[in-house]
Each structure stands twice: as C-alpha cells, then as structure tokens.
Amino acid sequence: MIINRDNDRIRLFNRRAVVLGGGQALLISALVGRMYYLQVVEADRYRMLAEENRINLRLLPPPRGRVVDRFGVPLALNRQNFRVLVVSEQTRDLAATLDALADVIELSEYDRDRVQREVRRRRSFVPVTVRENLNWEDMARIQVNAPDLPGVIVDEGLARHYPQVQTAAHVLGYVSSVDEDDLTGDPLLQLPGFRIGKAGMEQKFDLALRGAGGNSQVEVNALGRVIRELERKEGEAGEDLVLTLDERLQRFAAERLGAESAASVVMDIHTGEVLLMASTPSFDPNAFNRGLTQREWNALSGDPRAPMTNKAISGQYSPGSTFKMIVALAALEQGAITPEQTVYCRGHTNLGSRRFHCWEKRGHGNMDMVQAIAQSCDVYFYEVARRIGVDRIAEMARRLGLGEATNVGLPGERPGLIPTEAWKRATRGEPWHQGETFNVGIGQGAVLTTPMQLAVMSARLATGLAVEPVLTRQIMAGKTMMKRPTTEFASLNINPAHLAVARRGMFEVLNGPRGTARASKLKVDGVQMSGKTGTTQVKRITMAQRDAGLPDKDEIPWNERTHALFVAYAPEDSPRYALSVIVEHGGGGSAVAAPIARDIMTEVLRLDPSRRPRRDEEQIATTDPGAPA
C-alpha cells in the first residue's frame, strides 16, 4: 500500500516537474527573446545611446580678463595651473585615496580637511580640487601612480596670479572659490575650482572679467579621465580692465609706508584719476586664490593693523587740522571774518567753565587766517567756528566732498561723518552743545573722513571744481565694459578770492618761515607743494596729563598714540596732483605724515610724463605706430 501510495506521489511529482520545467523553459525563452530584442532589433538605437554616453560635454572655463595699470603693467593675470582633483564617487574610500595621494605629493592636514568638507557638501560625482599649482614632477608622479589612485584626476587650467603681490592688493581684491550664495545660474560657477572676484576690482568687474564659457566634447574613460577631445568650442575670454593706478607709484608708496598702519591716495586733479591708492599693511591676494588656512585667516583678521581693510576708502579718521581750510572757507563765504582780521591766541580759550587748548601751549599771539592755517592755530578756529556754527561748517565740508562716499567704484567704501545739529538730535536725541562746535572747528569730535575724501578735498581746494575720483578707464555696462566717458567737473561756486586765501595758508604750511611742515618742503626744481598737517587724538588727554607735560611718543601704547595726517597738492602754481596721507597712531602730522607726503609727491613728479625731457616723448611716439600723428 505504502509503495502504491508512493507511486502516486511519484507520478504526481513527475507530472508537476514537467509543468515546472516547462514554466522555467518559458521564462528562460522570454529572457533570450528579450536579449534578441535588445541586442539585434534595437541594437542600433542603443549603440547610438552608448556613443552619446561615452562622449561627455565639458564646460571650458574662459581665461579671466587681466587687470593692468595705466601704463599696461599687469597687476592681475593668469598662469598655467596644474591641479589634482578627486571624484569621491570613484574612490573606494576617500580617506584611503587621500592617504595614497599624500605618499605621492605633499598634502597638508588642512587640504585634507577641506576636501573632506567639500566632498560632503557637493554631489558625489563632482570633482573636488585637492591641490593646485603643482609642478611637473608632482604631475608625473601622480600619473605614474594612477592605478593606485582611483578617483584622482589631474588637469591643467589657469589660475589667477598677482605678480606685484601686495602693492595694489586692496584695489585689486582677490578671487576665491564660489560659495553657495554666489550661484546665479551661470554654469561656469559650478565648475570645480572656478574662482570669482570676492573683493575690490575683481569683485566689482567680475562679470566682465569672467567671460563666457566654451565647451569641449571629450571621450572619457572609466575614471572619467579624458582620452581624447572630439570637438572644441572656445569660450569668450574675459575683458581686460585698465586701472588708473601707476604700479611704480604703488610699489614706491608701499615701501615708503613700510610697516606703518597707513594709507595714501594720489589723484590727478584734472581727470580725477587715482594714481595711487595705498593701504598698509597689505595681504597677498595669491593666498586667497589658493585658499587660506584657518591660521592664516585668523592671523589676517585678528591683526590690530587690519591688513584686510582698504584704509584709503574704509578707514574713517578725524581729519584734525586738515579740516581747518573748510572752516576757514565756510567763515569767509559767510562773511563772519575777513582774511585780515586777527584773533589773539594765548594758548587756550574758555567756553563757560571749560577750557579749550591750542596745540601751542604758549600761544600763537595775533593770528590772521593765512597764519592760522600755516601754524595750525587751534584758538583761531575755535573762535571762527563759534561765529558760524556747526551747520555752516558741515555745508562747506559736503561741498568739498566729505561726509559721503566718493563713489570711486570700489566695494566697501565708507561715507565718513560730518555732524550737524540735526544729525545729533536724530541719532543721540540730544541738543547740540557749543563745545562740540569748537571740536568740529579743529576737525575733531564726531567728524570722520576717509583718506580718499581728503584727497578729493585737496583736489577741490586746488581747483574750485567738483573733482570726482575714478579708478578705472572703463565702466561696467551690464556684463561688458565701456570706455569711461570724459567728464567736465562742475564749479563748486566758491569765491576764488576766498579759495586763494585758503591756498595761501596751505602754501605757507610748507614754504612759510613758521609753517608747521616747513621741514618737508619739496626739493624739486621749480615746483612747490601746498599742504596741511593734521594730528588727531585717539584718546582724550586729561588735565593732569596736560599739566604734567605730554608724555613721549614711545611711552604711549601704540593704539593710544595720535594719528598723523597730511593733505597736499602740487605744483602750487598749476595744481596737477592731490594727495593725502594718514599714518594710524603714527604721531604728529608734521613729523610723520608730511615727510611721507613729500617723498610720495617727489616720486609722483619724477614719474610725471609731462615733466620728462622732450626727447623721451618723441621716442615713445616713434615706437608706437598706432599713436595718432
């Protein structure tokens, strides 16, 4: 019985095995049929798709436009750049690949951290730059070890290079990698290692300097490495930018200012072109291109001398005595005083119970306006300020370019501050005190100006015209650059006779027998400079200190020492160049700022093409066939 029943079981099993086998055969036939369909019927279509797959369209970054000085000397250009990238998707283990790479080329801990960070942020198939500016040996070593470095790619591109390093860093700015908020939809920004302007002119003119990307059809291999190029469409190179700066002057000023925390601006009075914009200490924009380490960044941002700040436009300082021409002009225009009227200086003046001191403790005696400017008599200007009030002074300051940004065209410019009675009510909710007018009269108190504004002020004093500063020969028009149209400066509508008095005072500062800066008189044949010193307190001097006699400069901590300022223009008889200098915590304007101003102006005049011997100009004309006859 059992055997019979077992036979039933076997028969059923056999029958069903046939069904099962048949079913499996059917399914396998379906597989074969599907294979036939894909590989024979549809083969051509897939072959085409495969071809497209094999070919990658790659975006070609255009070369960034150069930045040159007024004579065509390159300040920012592009250099061949060999770099190594890693595609995290193609590495088995990113850390292990970086280990292997570190055996081949030098790889800092910082680089590794940065790569790991960036890999986490981006999609896994986007290559991330590991190191740039590799040399040939590094490249060769990577190529030889390629089998041990899965996901590692080398390529060659262009990198921004600043050949003059620090001399014009603040004007140029720098380029740096693209942040999330920079993405505008321009596909170039998605390219690994693409740099955009992050400060200065590089930022301001970024779109024009950037150019437009091209593309290339390349065949890629398993590691995404390019085997060969099939087709190439070049992009459009970025446009060149011509600055008004003179690179030689930049370099001279950087050296002259040396280790000081200082700024200096030189302008061509006729055109408003800024020939010099120096700010020290400076930084190396090349370092930003490669990417700063945290330590480098901390060192830069933590430095009390603020190397990252362009002090020429972002540094705001009390103008001190350099402000006195404005007070004088305001008084003359107001008719509050004539140039000949004198004020007696006995070293101080009283306002109620408060005593206001002159820098000359013994007093200057009788002062007319020219001598008050030449000797920088504080008491004279306390009296003049008292007569006209702060709002008249403010009005004149604004006419001469103070109290608002000069729109020289650099990001980060600050407006300074010219106080008025309304300003104080609005910001402090308090009425104006006359004592404050006294302070404003000598350019202290709430008054703040930038070195750029002070240069503009000198230019306007020298010409009576509303001179506006410019830094570039072009302006941005949408995404492209246009040649800057020449502008005629409007008149300031200040009585020329009044201006002449202020200029006479400035002439006496350097060339008069009792001028505060007579030691810094220009030593250039046939040329005289006019100017004004300024020394501003950073910390209030107490009565006790004043009685004890002012301490030696060296005994005061650096950050409590006075700022030294100087503004000037030259030549005195037909002004061409306006200048300002400020040395933070440098000491006195006459002792520190004036000699620097003299040296810079001497260099400016030495470089002045109109002052060169005639033969030189002829030579230039004959060697340049493109020049108009």
Place this chain on the structure above:
Amino acid sequence: MTNTGFLAARLRRGDMTLTEKLWQMSWSLVFWICAIAAIGFFMLYSAANASLDPWTTRQAARFGLGLVMMLTIAMIDIRLVMRYAYVFYALVLVLLFFVEVRGVIGGGAQRWIDLGVINLQPSELMKVAVVLALARYFHSLSLEDTGQVRFLVLPLVIVALPVVLILRQPDLGTALMVVMGAGVLFFMAGVRLWKFITLIVATLAAIPIAWPMLAEYQQNRILTFINPERDPLGAGYHILQSKIALGSGGLFGKGFLQGTQSHLNFLPEQQTDFIFTMLAEEFGLVGGVGLIGLYVIVLIYGFAIALRCRHQFGRLVAIGVITTFFLYVFINVAMVMGLIPVVGVPLPLISYGGTALLTIMMCMGLLMSVYVHRDVQIGVRGGYDDG
C-alpha cells in the same frame, strides 16, 4: 549476483564506501559548474579593467573552497542531511533573528555576520534551510495528508517566520525568492492547485486592505520597487545604463575587455549584480545566450536528478535547490534587461560575492548528494530502512 547488482543493493542501503561515492558523483555536472565559474573569473578580470586584482583572485580562491565544500556535502549521507534539516533551519533562523536585532540596535539594515573570512548573510542560507525543512516535512507526509489544510499550517509557519524577518531587513528580493522557492516545493509535494489559486486571489484581495496600514516610507519603497522611474537617478538610471550597455553589444559584442559602457563606469556594481550586462556587452547575444545555455544545462541536470531519485526527500531537495538556482539566474538576468524591477540578486557562480557563492555551492552539493544517494531507502519518519 552481478557486481552491479551487488552495488545496487548497497546503494539502496546507503552503505557505500567513500571511493564508491566518488565513483557515483556526477562529474560532468561538476565540469559544467566549473565552466560557468571560469567564465565568471574572466568577467571579473574584465570588470577590474584587465586586472586579477581585486576580484578574480579572491573569487577563484573562494570557488576553490566552495568546490571542496560542495564535494564534501555530496558525500554526506542524505539521511543525515534529512535528520538535521530542522536543526539547520532553526540555527539559521536564530542567526537571522540575531542580525535583525543587531541591525535594530545598530540603527540600520544589517544583514550579515562578520565571520572574518566571510561576511555571512543568514538570509542567503535561509533559502537552502527552508528547502531542506520543507522537503523533510513533506517527505513524511502522505499524499492524502498533503491534501488537508491542517497539515499545511506548520510548513506555512516554516516559511512565514524567516520571510517576516527578511522583509524587516528590508530585503524584498530575498524574501520573494524564499516565498517562490517554498511555493514550488508546496506545488511539487502535491498541494492542490485550487489552493494556490485561492491564495493568490486572497493576496490580491488583501492589497487594498493592507495598503493603508503601511507607513508612507514603506509604500514609497514598494512603489519604487514596482516602478523604478520614480527614482530616475537611482534604480531607473542604472537600468537605462544597463540596457544601453547590453543593447550596444549587438550580436557578437564588442570583444573581451572592450565593453565601453561598463568600462567607462556608467554601470553600477559591474562586478556583482550587473556583471551579466558586461558579458552581454563584450560577447553580444552569442555570449549571453551561451551562458544562459550553460545554466540551462545545469537546470536539466537538476530536473534529471530529481526525477531519477527514488525518495521523496531527495526529489524535493533536488527540485528545491534547482529552483532556487533558476530563480537566481532568472531574476538577475531579467532585472539587468529591465524586465522586472531592480532587486539585489547576484548571477550564480559569476557575480563577485562570498555568501551567494557559498549558498549556490551548497545547493549544488545537496543536488549531488541527492544523486549519489538516489537509491537510498528512507523511512517515512526519516529512519534508515523502515520504508
């Protein structure tokens, strides 16, 4: 009594010497298995861009070990296998439970146990364990009893326990394979067809009721499984790339090591789940069908061994393991060709990977054991000679 007749009697009793067992081995099947594995070595060599490292040498070493294991299993008395079928099942179930718990504690899907040499995936072993357990159960069950619903409760539990655990990993592909393998055993054991139909209808009817009970991420997971286009950068992308590689291979393929698509890294995991794509790209329709032909040969051996076997346990084991083998091949190939959704099932004997190779070699060993012990008499309760 002739020599062969004497042997036949000894075969029925199962007391063969080791030499006799080796003599009984189906060496031609061993040859075909080695042939398929050899193709696998070449494909792994190609997948590593003409390099023995990192896959070919390691896979060859594992295959060597697997071969020894396979022959050892083939020599083990089939009655011993039957006796320990439940024990083996219970052991694998405990392992499965263990990785499940550890995965939960570890905060993720953890499917394997690190044994040092090999990362063991209990869910893979479960495919074999369920076949053995069910074969033993149905061996003891008469055809009449098989027809009764109450005798189907225990085998259903045997299947359900691991399936629930595997689904929780979650590994839908493996769970489906266990269910399908078990279903075939139920079918071959003689469960009435109408019961299958009822079950399928009931399952379909349950979908609208069960669907809202699933969490949203579970629903999404199932929807993505059914329609990969929902995830165009994931599963859908891979299938498209696979079809392009396969289709561009044409009739004769691009030649060994010449597969542009797989070598250009457009294919994911070209050494494991998508290795058939690479073979079809490099050797074309001819190569692909050739490999399928080799698999068909192995399948035919499996059916032949099942039909030739004189005891129900052997028949069910043979049909169970060969069906598992078939499911591996079919699911993998159908998947890379875009016929069915993407599930992580390797191509037997070719894909790189430890546990899958071990499982398949184990299956082949059991199949050969059935062949060697095809005439052995086994009692209803698994005794040696109370048949």
